[in-house]
Amino acid sequence: MKKTLLSILLGFCISIGKLSAQDILPKDSSEWINFLQIQNQIPGLGYQLVFPPSLDSLEVQTLKLDLTKSDSGWVSGIREDFSLLAQVESDRVNFKLLYFIFSSQNSEEAVREYISNLMRNGDFDPVTQKVKPKEDLVALAVKSPYAPVFGNRYTFTADLKLFVVTLIIGFFFITALLMIISMLILKARKNRREILKKEYEEMIVDPLTNLLFEKELEELSKMKKADYDPFFPLNYLSKPLYQDVLIHSIIGLNKKMKGEFKEKLKAIYHQLGLDKVSAAKIRKSKWHIVSEGLVEINEMDLVECLQDVKKLSDSSNFHVRSLAVSALLNLSEKSDLSFLRDQTYPLSDWQQMNYLRIIKFVSAQKQLKIEMLFDSKNKSIRIFGIKLVRILGRVDLLERLASIASQASTEEKIEILKAYQEIGAHMEVDFINQCLQEEDLELVEQAIETAKSLGDENSVILLSELFQNTDDFSTQLLILKSIYELDKGKFDEMTLNKEDSSRLKIRNHVLDPKLVYV
Amino acid sequence: MYSFLFYLILEVVGWMFLILSFLVISVNMVMMILSSLEMRDYLRKNQFADYGDIITSPIAPGVSILAPAFNEGQTIVQNVKSLLSLHYGKFEVIVINDGSKDDTLEKLITSFELEKSDFAYHPDIDTQAVRGVYKSPNRSYRRLIVIDKENGGKADALNTGINVANMELLACIDVDCILSSDSISRMVRPFMEETNKKVIAVGGVIGIANNCDVQDGTVTTYRVPDTTLGRFQVIEYFRAFLMGRMAWARVNGLMLISGAFGFFRTDIVRKVGGYFPKTVGEDMELIVRMRRFMCEEKIPYKVGYVPDPLCWTEVPENKDVLARQRNRWMRGTIETLQLHRKIKLNPKYGIIGTVTYPFWSLFEKNAPILEITGLIYTSILIFVGDFSAVYFIALLIMMYLLSLLVSSFSVLYEQIAFNHYKDKKDLRKLIWMILTEPLWMHPMVVWWGLKGHWDFIKGKGGWGSMIRKGFKTAEDKRNLSTQSTS
Structure with a gap:
């Protein structure tokens, strides 16, 4: 691997070296001649000047180059001083060059390659200083046809790094600007909204209170939307923010009020058509709007929306699902919990907590069929059902719990044990003892805890056996706490006169009244 | 040949810095976007949350608040009272007196009518x-447990608390932090919400209480600190808590939960062996270890984050103390990354191995070194x-503008x-700080970071001391000014 990387690096270095040397040599022919002139001499490189045969003897003499006549024309001897070329150029005579590398004739390409090699090896350092033209630049330009030196290249793009940096700055500027502008717009919008909200709230509070205290429920029910115009101007009522503030105000009051006032608020809600606004919200695609609608439906008891709400009870969105089930629990006239039983998504503790609050409230009015939840295919729903038995103290469902206990999963068994402990199901001691012999540590720990209040003599024997077989200090503490509650004699027997200091430590802990709950 | 190689190296390094600059910009941009999305969703979700239920619900988990105390005699009683008055149903407060040399324990014993118990302490985690x-x-103080132990440092004290804790969740806090009364219910929510993943820890935002008004354990009026160092930290905390951690939370890549205010699942903390007392970055190290454990056990998990302002602390306004703190943070980061280098670029560890670890390594640990290079x-x-x-100027402008943008x-x-x-005066002060901070504060932070590296190489340990002014400073100051004007 290292070798490969090294050879890649070497190859890279060589290619870069090659590139940079060749880049210095001009490609343009007149520039090439200029380059040679500036160098004066290049080690090992010679040249012959060849003039056309048409040159007359006078011109040959003027050139002072000691030319000899040959088949191809007038030829000079091999020379090494390139500065002579300047003189020949100034005489404006056409000529061509024959190159000699160490006396052997070579092409211009070979010469270029040769010079590149010299430069790479450090044997030749080209002079880059430009010789000022002796003639007027304009005159020279007239002589040689125009060719751009940098051929379509700009200095800016030529410096790649600078170009990249500028690009990044540009990108950065635009994104930054967009971000800050959008933030400022958001803040300005939010501020404007807050001001408007306050304004609307002030506009709404008084008329709403007047309506509640001055009108009877019957009167309110008979009023039409237009009759509310003096209280809530209809042109405002069409504004979404005004509607929003009005809905929140009504819901806020509905939470605080009782009895007939609640009915009046509901009547106003219906008459103003706000129920339709809430119903429309649950058909939107954005989850937070749907959630808003569900809260409104739940708070204002909009039973007519139940069918739509039911469709959302198995939504993939956690919040929508939770709020839909809450609304169903609250508004459904039926006492069966089939919509909860059929949920496919697992129930979180958060959802359970919310559902429990509603179920507690609803169960005071109607006997809910909690046992339906035991038949759910969803384990978390079954566990929630068992929890409900415990929390609501449904002694009537203990038998049902006992019937499902044997096939239940470990988590369900733990919940069943908790329910037994809370309700005081002494008759289920066999199940508790059975759990004491299970493999799962969490289940065994719960069984030890439950046995503390519901255990019998068999439990004491099982607990003693468990104590002998465990090294875990916290489990030992739990077991001895239970044994202490069930059989103090056994507890003394197990903790007194023992050399084991940890047993004595536990004994002192169990007997310390300050640590009853620790 | 040598000259050629020298220039080649210069060229390569130049390109490296250019790529690095581009990376810094891109990462910050992505973080801004992610944090915005996360905040938007969080605020929307919060609209539908009723925190009142958690306080009394039998389904809500119990929380053990662990508060290590070392020489906190001046404020301990007030702080513990404030902890005991938090609004939550099922919680206990475990104060660990870490071998204080002052009267911390005596004050606790007297104020809360404490008696030594026969508690069977068994260290599952060595302490x-x-x-x-x-x-x-006294039943009024039934929630309080005070442990008196030999001095062993913050991590050791927390481990002692973990050994004693009885609840499903641990809240590890600094005893001198101010907690909002509803802090537990809000922090517990992510643990209760998740269904498909196990939430192993939840981090919270730390607010700066210097110069603010505190009433009944909550900051009632916010003011920016009087000192420039304090103001700088306000900006820095905004960047860290509202932008950085929100963005990481979005992609479940959080690798650090502040030691001053973090919630953890007790069973997982015990399984991984609690805090590692030999590092000064024990808060970060614990999270990385917990995450490693979950990945290795192949249990789907999540580290949550709550951006609500629920906890406030006093930040150092003295240059030496701040330097020591930054030095410690840098050493903690280096130690954690060194300890867990196994996860580096390892796809087995998911986002933490492939994204978070390299990010911390490049942009947090090595940032001062790269800047000095x-x-x-x-x-x-x-x-x-x-x-x-x-x-050079273009690069400089670019970096300055980036700092301005992020802040x-x-x-x-x-x-x-x-x-x-x-x-508005406070806002103006903050804006001025944003404009000037990159020019004078940033070089200092880089320098402190470099010293952290150097101290790590030398094998230096320890925390240094934190000089606290006390939260009453602002109130006292106001009283003084009222007296002088009257």
């Missing part, structure tokens, strides 16, 4: 010796005459989400 566990027979590189360029002023975004962000600093 320094426990001298006694105190409980009060950049400086050396520039000096060499000037020396050899290959220095491009235009290129102003964080402040704007705070203004939109919480809008605590309502006084």
Whole structure:
């Protein structure tokens, strides 16, 4: 691997070296001649000047180059001083060059390659200083046809790094600007909204209170939307923010009020058509709007929306699902919990907590069929059902719990044990003892805890056996706490006169009244 | 040949810095976007949350609050009272007196009618010796447990608390932090919400209480600190808590939960062996270890984050203390990354191995080194005459603007989400700080970071001391000014 990387690096270095040397040599022919002139001499490189045969003897003499006549024309001897070329150029005579590398004739390409090699090896350092033209630049330009030196290249793009940096700055500027502008717009919008909200709230509070205290429920029910115009101007009522503030105000009051006032608020809600606004919200695609609608439906008891709400009870969105089930629990006239039983998504503790609050409230009015939840295919729903038995103290469902206990999963068994402990199901001691012999540590720990209040003599024997077989200090503490509650004699027997200091430590802990709950 | 290699290296390093600059910009941009999305969703979700239920619900988990105390005699009683008055149904407060040399324990015993109990302390996690566990027979203080132990440092004290804790969740806090009364219910929510993943820890935002008004354990009026160092930290905390951690939370990549206010699942903390007492970055190290454990056990998990302002602390306004703190943070980061280098670029560890670890390694741990290398590189360029002023200035402007953008975004962000600093003067002070901080504060932070590296190489340990002014400072100051004007 290292070798490969090294050879890649070497190859890279060589290619870069090659590139940079060749880049210095001009490609343009007149520039090439200029380059040679500036160098004066290049080690090992010679040249012959060849003039056309048409040159007359006078011109040959003027050139002072000691030319000899040959088949191809007038030829000079091999020379090494390139500065002579300047003189020949100034005489404006056409000529061509024959190159000699160490006396052997070579092409211009070979010469270029040769010079590149010299430069790479450090044997030749080209002079880059430009010789000022002796003639007027304009005159020279007239002589040689125009060719751009940098051929379509700009200095800016030529410096790649600078170009990249500028690009990044540009990108950065635009994104930054967009971000800050959008933030400022958001803040300005939010501020404007807050001001408007306050304004609307002030506009709404008084008329709403007047309506509640001055009108009877019957009167309110008979009023039409237009009759509310003096209280809530209809042109405002069409504004979404005004509607929003009005809905929140009504819901806020509905939470605080009782009895007939609640009915009046509901009547106003219906008459103003706000129920339709809430119903429309649950058909939107954005989850937070749907959630808003569900809260409104739940708070204002909009039973007519139940069918739509039911469709959302198995939504993939956690919040929508939770709020839909809450609304169903609250508004459904039926006492069966089939919509909860059929949920496919697992129930979180958060959802359970919310559902429990509603179920507690609803169960005071109607006997809910909690046992339906035991038949759910969803384990978390079954566990929630068992929890409900415990929390609501449904002694009537203990038998049902006992019937499902044997096939239940470990988590369900733990919940069943908790329910037994809370309700005081002494008759289920066999199940508790059975759990004491299970493999799962969490289940065994719960069984030890439950046995503390519901255990019998068999439990004491099982607990003693468990104590002998465990090294875990916290489990030992739990077991001895239970044994202490069930059989103090056994507890003394197990903790007194023992050399084991940890047993004595536990004994002192169990007997310390300050640590009853620790 | 040597000369050619030298220039080649210069060229390569130049390109490296250019790529690095581009990375810094891109990462910050992505973080801004992610944090915005996360904050938007969080605020929307919060609309539908009723925290009142958690307080009394039998389904809500129990929380053990662990508060290590070392020489906190001056404020301990007030702080513990404030903890005991938090609004939550099922919680206990475990104060661990970590071998204080002052009267911390005596004050606790007297104020809460404590008596030494026969608590059977069994260290599942090794700790320094426990001298006694105190409980009060007074029912009003039934939630309080005080452990007196030999000094062993913060991590060791927390481990002692973990050994004693009885609840499903642990809240590890600094005892001198101010907690909002609903802090537990809000922090517990992510643990209760998740269904498909196990939430192993939840981090919270730490607010700066210097110069603010505190009433009944909550900051009632926000003011920016009087000192420039304090103001700088306000900006820095905004950047870290409202932008950085929100963004990481979005992709479940959080690798750090502040040691001053973090919630953890007790069973997982015990399984991984609690805090590692030999590092000064024990808060970060614990999270990385917990995450490693979950990945290795192949249990789907999540580290949550709650951006609500629920906890406030006093930040150092003295340069030496701040330098020591930054030095410690840097050493903690290096130690954690060194300890867990196994996860580096390892896809087995998911986002933490492939994204978070390299990010911390490059942009947090090595940032000061890279910055100083950049400086050396520039000096060499000037020396050899290959220095491009235009290129240098362009880069400098770019970095300055980036700092400005990130900081102003964080402040704007705070203004939109919480809008605590309502006084326009405060905002102006913050904006001035945003403009000047990169020029004078940033070099200092880099320097402290470098010293952290150096101290790590030398094998230096320890925390240094934190000089606290006390939260009453602002109130006292106001009283004084009222007296002088009257």
